[in-house]
Amino acid sequence: MNWRKTIILAAAMSAAGTLAVVPRAPAQSFQTYRCADGTQFIVAFYPYDTRAYMQIDGRPVTLARRLALSGSRYSGGGVTLRITKAGTTVRRARRRATVCEPL
Helix, strand or coil, rough: HHHHHHHHHHHHHHCCCCCCCCCCCCCEEEEEEEEEECCEEEEEECCCCCCCCECCCEEEEEEEEEEECCCEEECCCCCEEECCCCEEEEEECCCCCEEECCC
């Protein structure tokens, strides 16, 4: 099942920002972000899954939901995504966290 999500996410991003038509699936949420350091990524959330599926630096990354005192925190594959009322940040291995804005 995990490879299907990866394929759907990759197809959506390969169409130069246009979403691919997917067969009748539960409502998913795709969001594109641009960060202060120039990073751009897409993240997908599925209502039946606690994980986040991200496409960053040209590769898919599955992020598991982690314990957070406020907001949401997801991490995996050297990437940490934090979503709070104050904003969204992403941190990659050996790099500082950067503030990101939805497009």
